[in-house]
Amino acid sequence: MARFGMVIDTRRCVGCMDCVIACKTENGVPDGYCRDWISQRLQGEMPDLRLAITSERCNHCDSPPCVTCCPTGASHVQEFGKAVLVDHDKCIGCKACLAACPYGARFIHPDGYADKCTFCMHRVERGLEPACVAVCPTHSMYFGDLDDPDSQVSRLIASSRHFVLKPDAGTRPRIFYLG
Protein backbone atom coordinates (compact mmCIF):
# COMPACT_ATOMS: atom_id res chain seq x y z
CA MET A 1 0.00 0.00 0.00
CA ALA A 2 1.27 3.44 -0.94
CA ARG A 3 2.47 6.00 1.57
CA PHE A 4 2.06 9.34 -0.12
CA GLY A 5 4.36 12.26 0.44
CA MET A 6 5.41 15.47 -1.20
CA VAL A 7 8.69 17.03 -2.21
CA ILE A 8 8.91 20.79 -2.72
CA ASP A 9 11.97 22.38 -4.29
CA THR A 10 12.52 25.69 -2.50
CA ARG A 11 15.06 26.68 -5.16
CA ARG A 12 12.32 26.70 -7.78
CA CYS A 13 9.42 28.06 -5.74
CA VAL A 14 8.83 31.75 -6.35
CA GLY A 15 5.97 32.15 -3.87
CA CYS A 16 3.39 32.94 -6.56
CA MET A 17 0.60 31.42 -4.43
CA ASP A 18 -0.89 29.50 -7.34
CA CYS A 19 -0.92 26.44 -5.04
CA VAL A 20 -2.91 28.37 -2.45
CA ILE A 21 -5.49 29.57 -4.96
CA ALA A 22 -5.72 26.14 -6.59
CA CYS A 23 -6.38 24.52 -3.21
CA LYS A 24 -9.04 27.05 -2.27
CA THR A 25 -10.75 26.61 -5.62
CA GLU A 26 -10.52 22.83 -5.78
CA ASN A 27 -11.64 22.25 -2.20
CA GLY A 28 -14.03 25.14 -1.69
CA VAL A 29 -12.01 26.49 1.23
CA PRO A 30 -14.03 29.34 2.79
CA ASP A 31 -12.89 32.93 2.56
CA GLY A 32 -10.52 33.87 5.37
CA TYR A 33 -9.13 30.33 5.73
CA CYS A 34 -6.41 28.38 3.99
CA ARG A 35 -5.35 24.75 3.83
CA ASP A 36 -1.97 25.69 2.38
CA TRP A 37 0.07 28.82 2.55
CA ILE A 38 3.40 30.38 1.62
CA SER A 39 6.14 31.13 4.12
CA GLN A 40 9.38 32.99 3.59
CA ARG A 41 12.30 32.18 5.86
CA LEU A 42 15.12 34.69 5.88
CA GLN A 43 18.08 33.25 7.77
CA GLY A 44 21.61 34.33 8.58
CA GLU A 45 23.44 37.58 9.29
CA MET A 46 24.20 40.38 6.87
CA PRO A 47 25.66 39.96 4.32
CA ASP A 48 25.28 36.16 4.47
CA LEU A 49 21.53 35.91 4.13
CA ARG A 50 19.53 33.03 2.74
CA LEU A 51 15.90 33.23 1.68
CA ALA A 52 13.79 30.09 1.37
CA ILE A 53 10.22 30.17 0.10
CA THR A 54 8.16 27.21 1.23
CA SER A 55 4.68 26.13 0.24
CA GLU A 56 3.29 24.62 3.47
CA ARG A 57 0.31 22.50 4.48
CA CYS A 58 -0.51 19.53 6.69
CA ASN A 59 2.56 17.29 6.73
CA HIS A 60 0.51 14.07 6.89
CA CYS A 61 2.95 12.92 9.54
CA ASP A 62 3.88 9.30 10.09
CA SER A 63 3.43 9.95 13.84
CA PRO A 64 0.46 12.31 13.77
CA PRO A 65 -0.34 13.76 17.21
CA CYS A 66 -3.61 15.11 15.82
CA VAL A 67 -4.79 11.52 15.33
CA THR A 68 -3.80 10.15 18.72
CA CYS A 69 -5.40 13.02 20.65
CA CYS A 70 -8.74 12.87 18.81
CA PRO A 71 -11.45 11.68 21.23
CA THR A 72 -13.84 10.41 18.56
CA GLY A 73 -11.57 8.92 15.92
CA ALA A 74 -12.59 11.67 13.49
CA SER A 75 -8.92 12.35 12.78
CA HIS A 76 -7.56 9.21 11.25
CA VAL A 77 -4.94 7.78 8.92
CA GLN A 78 -6.60 6.56 5.76
CA GLU A 79 -5.48 3.13 4.57
CA PHE A 80 -5.07 4.32 0.97
CA GLY A 81 -1.95 6.44 0.79
CA LYS A 82 -1.72 6.83 4.60
CA ALA A 83 -3.16 10.31 4.30
CA VAL A 84 -4.20 11.97 7.56
CA LEU A 85 -7.85 12.94 7.16
CA VAL A 86 -10.79 14.23 9.22
CA ASP A 87 -14.22 12.60 9.17
CA HIS A 88 -16.44 15.69 9.46
CA ASP A 89 -19.40 13.71 10.79
CA LYS A 90 -17.36 12.38 13.70
CA CYS A 91 -15.64 15.65 14.63
CA ILE A 92 -17.08 17.41 17.70
CA GLY A 93 -14.95 20.54 17.27
CA CYS A 94 -13.02 20.12 20.52
CA LYS A 95 -9.91 21.66 18.90
CA ALA A 96 -7.48 19.28 20.59
CA CYS A 97 -6.03 18.46 17.15
CA LEU A 98 -5.39 22.14 16.49
CA ALA A 99 -3.45 22.34 19.76
CA ALA A 100 -1.63 19.07 19.05
CA CYS A 101 -0.35 20.06 15.60
CA PRO A 102 3.06 21.78 15.81
CA TYR A 103 2.60 23.13 12.28
CA GLY A 104 -0.66 25.01 12.81
CA ALA A 105 -1.97 23.16 9.77
CA ARG A 106 -5.54 22.78 10.98
CA PHE A 107 -8.38 25.20 11.44
CA ILE A 108 -12.03 25.10 12.41
CA HIS A 109 -14.25 25.25 9.35
CA PRO A 110 -17.14 27.74 9.70
CA ASP A 111 -19.44 24.69 9.83
CA GLY A 112 -17.74 23.63 13.09
CA TYR A 113 -15.45 20.74 12.22
CA ALA A 114 -11.65 20.59 12.04
CA ASP A 115 -10.39 21.01 8.50
CA LYS A 116 -7.05 20.78 6.74
CA CYS A 117 -5.20 19.59 3.62
CA THR A 118 -6.34 16.18 2.39
CA PHE A 119 -3.57 15.73 -0.19
CA CYS A 120 -6.58 16.10 -2.55
CA MET A 121 -7.32 12.41 -2.09
CA HIS A 122 -10.47 12.77 -4.15
CA ARG A 123 -8.20 13.61 -7.09
CA VAL A 124 -5.44 11.16 -6.22
CA GLU A 125 -7.94 8.30 -6.09
CA ARG A 126 -8.76 9.15 -9.73
CA GLY A 127 -5.09 9.09 -10.70
CA LEU A 128 -4.66 12.86 -10.64
CA GLU A 129 -2.14 14.95 -8.74
CA PRO A 130 -3.18 17.19 -5.83
CA ALA A 131 -4.43 20.53 -7.17
CA CYS A 132 -1.48 22.47 -5.73
CA VAL A 133 1.03 20.20 -7.47
CA ALA A 134 -0.87 20.22 -10.76
CA VAL A 135 -0.91 24.01 -11.10
CA CYS A 136 2.62 24.87 -9.91
CA PRO A 137 4.02 27.01 -12.76
CA THR A 138 7.67 26.37 -11.83
CA HIS A 139 7.20 22.62 -11.33
CA SER A 140 8.64 22.86 -7.88
CA MET A 141 6.20 20.38 -6.31
CA TYR A 142 6.24 16.60 -6.60
CA PHE A 143 3.79 14.06 -5.21
CA GLY A 144 4.15 10.31 -4.97
CA ASP A 145 4.70 7.12 -3.00
CA LEU A 146 7.50 7.39 -0.47
CA ASP A 147 7.56 3.61 -0.05
CA ASP A 148 8.34 3.09 -3.71
CA PRO A 149 12.10 3.56 -4.14
CA ASP A 150 11.61 4.24 -7.85
CA SER A 151 9.06 7.01 -7.40
CA GLN A 152 10.14 10.53 -8.27
CA VAL A 153 9.72 11.74 -4.69
CA SER A 154 11.86 8.90 -3.32
CA ARG A 155 14.59 9.53 -5.88
CA LEU A 156 14.61 13.27 -5.18
CA ILE A 157 14.87 12.69 -1.42
CA ALA A 158 17.64 10.15 -1.94
CA SER A 159 19.67 12.34 -4.27
CA SER A 160 19.19 15.88 -2.97
CA ARG A 161 19.86 17.83 0.18
CA HIS A 162 16.53 18.19 1.93
CA PHE A 163 14.89 19.18 5.18
CA VAL A 164 11.55 18.84 6.93
CA LEU A 165 9.78 21.40 9.12
CA LYS A 166 10.18 21.19 12.89
CA PRO A 167 11.97 17.82 12.89
CA ASP A 168 12.47 18.02 16.66
CA ALA A 169 8.69 17.90 17.16
CA GLY A 170 9.06 14.19 16.47
CA THR A 171 6.08 13.83 14.16
CA ARG A 172 8.01 12.41 11.16
CA PRO A 173 6.49 14.73 8.54
CA ARG A 174 6.04 13.51 4.97
CA ILE A 175 6.61 16.80 3.18
CA PHE A 176 10.26 17.25 2.25
CA TYR A 177 11.85 20.47 1.08
CA LEU A 178 14.81 20.56 -1.25
CA GLY A 179 17.41 23.25 -0.88
Added chain:
Amino acid sequence: MIELLTTRHNPLVDPVLHVWDWQIPVYLFLGGWVAGSMVLTGYLQRQARAPGQSSVSNRLPWVGLLLISLGMGALFLDLEHKLYVWRMYLTLQPLSPMSWGGWILLLVYPVLALGALATLADGWLDRWPALAAFARQLRSPAAARWVGLANITIGIALGIYTGILLSSLGARPLWASAVLGPLFLVSGLSAAAAFAHLIAPDHGEQEQLIRFDNLFLVTELALIALFLVGHLTAGAVHAEAAQLLLGGPYTAVFWVLVVGLGILLPLAIQSLMVARRIAHTLIAPLLVMLGGLALRFVIVSAGQYSHWITP
Protein backbone atom coordinates in the same frame (compact mmCIF):
# COMPACT_ATOMS: atom_id res chain seq x y z
CA MET B 1 18.62 35.54 12.86
CA ILE B 2 15.48 34.00 11.39
CA GLU B 3 12.72 36.17 9.95
CA LEU B 4 9.55 34.24 9.15
CA LEU B 5 6.78 35.68 7.02
CA THR B 6 3.65 33.70 6.27
CA THR B 7 0.50 34.24 4.27
CA ARG B 8 -1.48 32.01 6.66
CA HIS B 9 -4.15 33.83 8.64
CA ASN B 10 -6.46 31.14 9.98
CA PRO B 11 -8.75 32.19 12.86
CA LEU B 12 -7.87 30.62 16.26
CA VAL B 13 -4.44 29.64 14.94
CA ASP B 14 -2.69 32.84 13.90
CA PRO B 15 -0.72 34.77 14.95
CA VAL B 16 -0.52 32.43 17.96
CA LEU B 17 -2.75 29.53 18.86
CA HIS B 18 -5.81 30.63 20.85
CA VAL B 19 -8.27 27.78 20.40
CA TRP B 20 -9.35 27.62 24.04
CA ASP B 21 -10.87 30.64 25.70
CA TRP B 22 -12.42 30.91 29.22
CA GLN B 23 -14.51 27.74 28.93
CA ILE B 24 -11.63 25.27 29.19
CA PRO B 25 -9.87 26.83 32.22
CA VAL B 26 -13.23 27.09 33.98
CA TYR B 27 -14.02 23.47 33.15
CA LEU B 28 -10.58 22.29 34.29
CA PHE B 29 -10.96 24.21 37.54
CA LEU B 30 -14.46 22.93 38.27
CA GLY B 31 -13.44 19.40 37.26
CA GLY B 32 -10.44 19.56 39.58
CA TRP B 33 -12.57 20.96 42.39
CA VAL B 34 -15.09 18.13 42.00
CA ALA B 35 -12.24 15.61 41.83
CA GLY B 36 -10.83 16.95 45.10
CA SER B 37 -14.29 16.94 46.67
CA MET B 38 -14.78 13.30 45.71
CA VAL B 39 -11.45 12.29 47.24
CA LEU B 40 -12.21 14.19 50.46
CA THR B 41 -15.75 12.81 50.59
CA GLY B 42 -14.43 9.30 50.13
CA TYR B 43 -11.81 9.79 52.82
CA LEU B 44 -14.30 11.20 55.31
CA GLN B 45 -16.85 8.47 54.50
CA ARG B 46 -14.26 5.77 55.01
CA GLN B 47 -13.39 7.41 58.31
CA ALA B 48 -17.02 6.70 59.23
CA ARG B 49 -17.89 10.36 59.54
CA ALA B 50 -20.63 9.18 57.30
CA PRO B 51 -24.23 9.97 56.44
CA GLY B 52 -26.25 10.58 59.54
CA GLN B 53 -23.40 12.39 61.25
CA SER B 54 -22.73 16.08 61.00
CA SER B 55 -20.05 15.92 58.31
CA VAL B 56 -19.26 18.13 55.36
CA SER B 57 -19.12 14.91 53.31
CA ASN B 58 -22.93 15.00 53.40
CA ARG B 59 -22.91 18.27 51.49
CA LEU B 60 -20.03 17.76 49.08
CA PRO B 61 -21.76 15.25 46.73
CA TRP B 62 -24.58 17.74 46.14
CA VAL B 63 -22.15 20.55 45.48
CA GLY B 64 -20.18 18.19 43.25
CA LEU B 65 -23.21 17.38 41.12
CA LEU B 66 -23.83 21.09 40.61
CA LEU B 67 -20.19 21.93 39.87
CA ILE B 68 -19.57 19.08 37.43
CA SER B 69 -22.73 20.04 35.57
CA LEU B 70 -21.53 23.63 35.33
CA GLY B 71 -18.12 22.39 34.18
CA MET B 72 -19.58 20.16 31.52
CA GLY B 73 -21.75 23.06 30.44
CA ALA B 74 -18.63 25.17 29.95
CA LEU B 75 -17.01 22.29 28.05
CA PHE B 76 -20.05 22.01 25.81
CA LEU B 77 -19.96 25.74 25.11
CA ASP B 78 -16.38 25.35 23.90
CA LEU B 79 -17.23 22.73 21.29
CA GLU B 80 -17.46 24.04 17.73
CA HIS B 81 -19.51 21.10 16.39
CA LYS B 82 -21.93 20.87 19.31
CA LEU B 83 -24.63 18.68 17.80
CA TYR B 84 -22.08 15.92 17.26
CA VAL B 85 -21.00 15.66 20.91
CA TRP B 86 -22.66 12.25 21.22
CA ARG B 87 -19.90 10.92 18.98
CA MET B 88 -17.67 10.93 22.10
CA TYR B 89 -19.68 8.06 23.49
CA LEU B 90 -19.64 5.77 20.50
CA THR B 91 -15.96 5.00 20.93
CA LEU B 92 -13.10 4.80 23.40
CA GLN B 93 -9.85 6.03 21.90
CA PRO B 94 -7.13 4.46 24.05
CA LEU B 95 -4.47 7.07 23.24
CA SER B 96 -6.73 10.09 23.69
CA PRO B 97 -6.95 11.46 27.25
CA MET B 98 -9.95 13.50 26.11
CA SER B 99 -11.76 10.28 25.22
CA TRP B 100 -10.88 8.78 28.60
CA GLY B 101 -12.04 11.98 30.26
CA GLY B 102 -15.40 11.83 28.54
CA TRP B 103 -16.01 8.39 29.98
CA ILE B 104 -14.64 9.33 33.42
CA LEU B 105 -17.11 12.22 33.49
CA LEU B 106 -19.91 9.73 32.87
CA LEU B 107 -18.75 7.71 35.88
CA VAL B 108 -18.56 10.79 38.09
CA TYR B 109 -22.32 11.30 38.02
CA PRO B 110 -23.45 7.91 39.40
CA VAL B 111 -20.72 7.91 42.05
CA LEU B 112 -21.67 11.41 43.20
CA ALA B 113 -25.34 10.44 43.03
CA LEU B 114 -24.74 7.46 45.33
CA GLY B 115 -23.04 9.72 47.85
CA ALA B 116 -25.84 12.26 47.58
CA LEU B 117 -28.58 9.65 47.86
CA ALA B 118 -27.09 8.32 51.07
CA THR B 119 -27.44 11.76 52.67
CA LEU B 120 -31.17 12.06 52.03
CA ALA B 121 -33.40 11.64 55.06
CA ASP B 122 -36.16 9.03 54.79
CA GLY B 123 -38.85 11.69 54.58
CA TRP B 124 -37.53 12.89 51.24
CA LEU B 125 -37.96 9.49 49.66
CA ASP B 126 -41.39 8.50 51.00
CA ARG B 127 -42.86 8.42 47.51
CA TRP B 128 -40.22 5.98 46.27
CA PRO B 129 -39.98 3.13 48.81
CA ALA B 130 -37.46 1.16 46.72
CA LEU B 131 -35.19 4.20 46.49
CA ALA B 132 -35.60 4.82 50.22
CA ALA B 133 -34.58 1.23 50.96
CA PHE B 134 -31.56 1.59 48.67
CA ALA B 135 -30.57 4.83 50.41
CA ARG B 136 -30.79 3.09 53.80
CA GLN B 137 -28.49 0.36 52.49
CA LEU B 138 -26.05 3.01 51.29
CA ARG B 139 -25.93 4.42 54.82
CA SER B 140 -24.59 1.17 56.24
CA PRO B 141 -20.90 1.44 57.24
CA ALA B 142 -19.85 -1.23 54.73
CA ALA B 143 -21.65 0.47 51.82
CA ALA B 144 -20.33 3.87 52.86
CA ARG B 145 -16.80 2.50 52.71
CA TRP B 146 -17.35 1.14 49.19
CA VAL B 147 -18.95 4.36 47.99
CA GLY B 148 -16.05 6.19 49.60
CA LEU B 149 -13.56 4.04 47.74
CA ALA B 150 -15.40 4.69 44.46
CA ASN B 151 -15.31 8.42 45.18
CA ILE B 152 -11.57 8.36 45.85
CA THR B 153 -10.80 6.28 42.74
CA ILE B 154 -12.93 8.27 40.31
CA GLY B 155 -11.87 11.54 41.97
CA ILE B 156 -8.17 10.81 41.45
CA ALA B 157 -8.83 9.74 37.84
CA LEU B 158 -10.79 12.92 37.15
CA GLY B 159 -8.22 15.19 38.80
CA ILE B 160 -5.22 13.69 37.03
CA TYR B 161 -7.00 13.55 33.69
CA THR B 162 -7.58 17.31 33.72
CA GLY B 163 -3.79 17.77 33.68
CA ILE B 164 -2.97 14.86 31.36
CA LEU B 165 -5.45 16.30 28.88
CA LEU B 166 -3.05 19.18 28.32
CA SER B 167 0.25 17.37 28.81
CA SER B 168 -0.56 14.90 26.03
CA LEU B 169 -0.56 17.74 23.49
CA GLY B 170 3.18 17.69 22.93
CA ALA B 171 3.15 20.42 20.31
CA ARG B 172 2.76 22.90 23.18
CA PRO B 173 6.05 22.67 25.08
CA LEU B 174 4.75 24.26 28.28
CA TRP B 175 2.13 21.53 28.61
CA ALA B 176 4.55 18.71 27.81
CA SER B 177 5.23 17.82 31.44
CA ALA B 178 4.23 14.73 33.40
CA VAL B 179 3.95 16.97 36.48
CA LEU B 180 0.84 18.67 35.11
CA GLY B 181 -1.47 15.78 36.03
CA PRO B 182 -0.42 15.60 39.70
CA LEU B 183 -0.28 19.42 39.88
CA PHE B 184 -3.89 19.80 38.73
CA LEU B 185 -4.98 16.97 41.04
CA VAL B 186 -3.36 18.58 44.08
CA SER B 187 -4.66 21.99 43.09
CA GLY B 188 -8.15 20.47 42.85
CA LEU B 189 -7.71 18.84 46.25
CA SER B 190 -6.61 22.18 47.65
CA ALA B 191 -9.63 24.04 46.23
CA ALA B 192 -11.93 21.29 47.49
CA ALA B 193 -10.43 21.30 50.97
CA ALA B 194 -10.67 25.09 51.09
CA PHE B 195 -14.33 25.02 50.11
CA ALA B 196 -15.03 22.12 52.47
CA HIS B 197 -13.62 23.90 55.51
CA LEU B 198 -15.55 26.97 54.47
CA ILE B 199 -18.86 25.11 54.77
CA ALA B 200 -17.95 22.43 57.31
CA PRO B 201 -20.55 22.29 60.11
CA ASP B 202 -18.25 20.54 62.57
CA HIS B 203 -15.39 22.52 64.12
CA GLY B 204 -13.09 19.51 64.52
CA GLU B 205 -13.59 18.49 60.93
CA GLN B 206 -13.04 22.09 59.83
CA GLU B 207 -9.67 22.15 61.55
CA GLN B 208 -8.73 18.81 60.00
CA LEU B 209 -9.63 20.14 56.55
CA ILE B 210 -7.56 23.28 57.07
CA ARG B 211 -4.56 21.09 57.94
CA PHE B 212 -5.24 19.04 54.81
CA ASP B 213 -5.42 22.18 52.71
CA ASN B 214 -2.12 23.45 54.10
CA LEU B 215 -0.54 20.13 53.16
CA PHE B 216 -2.01 20.37 49.65
CA LEU B 217 -0.78 23.94 49.23
CA VAL B 218 2.78 23.01 50.23
CA THR B 219 2.64 20.03 47.86
CA GLU B 220 1.37 22.31 45.09
CA LEU B 221 4.33 24.64 45.64
CA ALA B 222 6.71 21.68 45.37
CA LEU B 223 5.03 20.48 42.17
CA ILE B 224 5.20 23.97 40.63
CA ALA B 225 8.92 24.00 41.42
CA LEU B 226 9.32 20.56 39.81
CA PHE B 227 7.30 21.70 36.81
CA LEU B 228 9.60 24.68 36.24
CA VAL B 229 12.84 22.81 36.95
CA GLY B 230 11.74 20.03 34.61
CA HIS B 231 11.22 22.51 31.79
CA LEU B 232 14.42 24.43 32.45
CA THR B 233 16.48 21.25 32.25
CA ALA B 234 14.70 19.65 29.27
CA GLY B 235 16.33 21.51 26.40
CA ALA B 236 15.95 24.82 24.63
CA VAL B 237 12.33 24.43 23.54
CA HIS B 238 11.11 23.69 27.06
CA ALA B 239 13.37 26.28 28.67
CA GLU B 240 11.91 28.84 26.28
CA ALA B 241 8.42 27.76 27.31
CA ALA B 242 9.28 28.09 31.01
CA GLN B 243 10.45 31.63 30.33
CA LEU B 244 6.80 32.54 29.73
CA LEU B 245 6.41 32.20 33.52
CA LEU B 246 9.92 33.38 34.41
CA GLY B 247 10.19 36.78 32.80
CA GLY B 248 7.77 36.48 29.92
CA PRO B 249 4.22 37.79 29.47
CA TYR B 250 2.61 35.44 32.02
CA THR B 251 5.13 36.03 34.80
CA ALA B 252 3.27 38.66 36.81
CA VAL B 253 -0.12 36.95 36.80
CA PHE B 254 1.47 33.58 37.61
CA TRP B 255 3.58 34.69 40.54
CA VAL B 256 1.14 37.25 41.96
CA LEU B 257 -2.23 35.54 41.45
CA VAL B 258 -1.33 31.85 41.45
CA VAL B 259 1.64 31.61 43.81
CA GLY B 260 1.35 34.76 45.96
CA LEU B 261 -2.37 35.28 46.48
CA GLY B 262 -3.43 31.73 45.65
CA ILE B 263 -0.94 29.72 47.69
CA LEU B 264 1.47 31.64 49.94
CA LEU B 265 -0.97 34.14 51.48
CA PRO B 266 -3.74 31.62 52.24
CA LEU B 267 -1.13 29.17 53.49
CA ALA B 268 0.09 31.82 55.95
CA ILE B 269 -3.46 32.71 57.02
CA GLN B 270 -4.51 29.08 57.41
CA SER B 271 -1.35 28.28 59.38
CA LEU B 272 -2.32 31.04 61.81
CA MET B 273 -5.85 29.60 61.92
CA VAL B 274 -4.53 26.14 62.80
CA ALA B 275 -2.27 27.70 65.45
CA ARG B 276 -5.39 29.48 66.76
CA ARG B 277 -3.75 32.85 66.45
CA ILE B 278 -6.67 34.12 64.35
CA ALA B 279 -10.29 33.09 63.93
CA HIS B 280 -11.55 31.19 60.91
CA THR B 281 -11.98 33.52 57.96
CA LEU B 282 -13.45 33.03 54.54
CA ILE B 283 -10.69 35.08 52.90
CA ALA B 284 -8.15 32.25 52.88
CA PRO B 285 -10.35 29.58 51.26
CA LEU B 286 -11.64 32.08 48.72
CA LEU B 287 -8.05 32.99 47.82
CA VAL B 288 -7.17 29.31 47.45
CA MET B 289 -10.05 28.82 45.01
CA LEU B 290 -9.15 32.00 43.14
CA GLY B 291 -5.58 30.74 42.87
CA GLY B 292 -6.75 27.40 41.51
CA LEU B 293 -8.82 29.13 38.85
CA ALA B 294 -5.93 31.45 37.99
CA LEU B 295 -3.57 28.46 37.67
CA ARG B 296 -5.81 26.93 34.99
CA PHE B 297 -6.15 30.23 33.14
CA VAL B 298 -2.39 30.82 33.14
CA ILE B 299 -1.43 27.28 32.13
CA VAL B 300 -4.07 27.04 29.38
CA SER B 301 -3.27 30.47 27.97
CA ALA B 302 0.53 30.30 28.26
CA GLY B 303 0.55 26.75 26.90
CA GLN B 304 -1.20 27.85 23.75
CA TYR B 305 1.29 30.67 23.40
CA SER B 306 4.24 28.25 23.67
CA HIS B 307 5.47 26.58 20.50
CA TRP B 308 8.41 24.87 18.89
CA ILE B 309 11.04 27.53 18.33
CA THR B 310 12.57 25.83 15.31
CA PRO B 311 11.12 27.23 12.09
